[in-house]
Amino acid sequence: MIKYKNFTELTGSERDLVLKWRNSYSVRSQMAQSKVITPEEHYRFIDKLKTDTHTQYFLAILKEPIGVIYLENIEKTKAEIGIYVDPHNMGKGYGKRILKEFIITLDLTNIYLKVKESNVPAIKFYEKIGFKRTLHKGDFLEMILWI
Ligand SMILES: CC(C)(COP(=O)(O)OP(=O)(O)OC[C@H]1O[C@@H](n2cnc3c(N)ncnc32)[C@H](O)[C@@H]1OP(=O)(O)O)[C@@H](O)C(=O)NCCC(=O)NCCS
Numbered sequence: 593m594i595k596y597k598n599f600t601e602l603t604g605s606e607r608d609l610v611l612k613w614r615n616s617y618s619v620r621s622q623m624a625q626s627k628v629i630t631p632e633e634h635y636r637f638i639d640k641l642k643t644d645t646h647t648q649y650f651l652a653i654l655k656e657p658i659g660v661i662y663l664e665n666i667e668k669t670k671a672e673i674g675i676y677v678d679p680h681n682m683g684k685g686y687g688k689r690i691l692k693e694f695i696i697t698l699d700l701t702n703i704y705l706k707v708k709e710s711n712v713p714a715i716k717f718y719e720k721i722g723f724k725r726t727l728h729k730g731d732f733l734e735m736i737l738w739i
Contacts, residue, residue, distance in 0.1 A: 594693045596661070599649040600642050606651055607638060610660055616679040622711050623676075624732075652690040659690045669701045691721055695739060704736040 602610070611634045613619055620626050629637075641647060649662040659677035677687045695703070705723070707714050709731055723735040
């Protein structure tokens with residue numbers, strides 16, 4: 593079973609590992625914010641999560657850390673979701689497990705996401721989980737999953 597460790601409880605080395613993943617080209621190039629994040633920005637971001645009731649970030653651990661999953665714009669019944677996997681361990685089924693096991697813990701009726709239209713692998717990945725395409729906004733495609 594995957595353990596989801598809140599970013600606010602990460603050790604120093606876990607924080608650094610997450611930053612390394614997030615700054616890898618294969619992850620950051622697919623994010624809306626694609627520039628390299630400095631350690632200061634990263635630590636500030638994690639500190640702010642302690643008081644932000646609309647945002648939750650988790651490190652997914654299966655014996656070892658395998659990826660990150662997060663909720664943003666959390667409302668009563670819905671939230672925006674995002675995920676990235678350790679760049680050295682993509683395509684091994686971890687993303688699917690992280691997302692599926694996380695979803696069943698949620699007390700929401702739907703989750704939605706924005707993915708770059710050019711990120712065809714991720715769109716295929718989300719469709720396999722059951723997300724449906726909703727609308728286009730600029731270079732992004734919105735997708736939704738009813739839980
Ligand atoms: C997208 C991402 C989370 C998928 O996680 P992953 O661990 O690599 O994917 P998995 O191995 O769990 O694949 C799950 C399913 O998606 C499919 N899939 C994954 N990568 C794919 C690809 N490149 N092309 C087509 N299908 C793909 C797999 O075939 C698999 O299908 P199956 O269940 O029928 O075997 C991961 O690759 C990632 O972190 N990418 C960079 C960041 C990113 O794009 N995040 C999303 C931004 S919105």
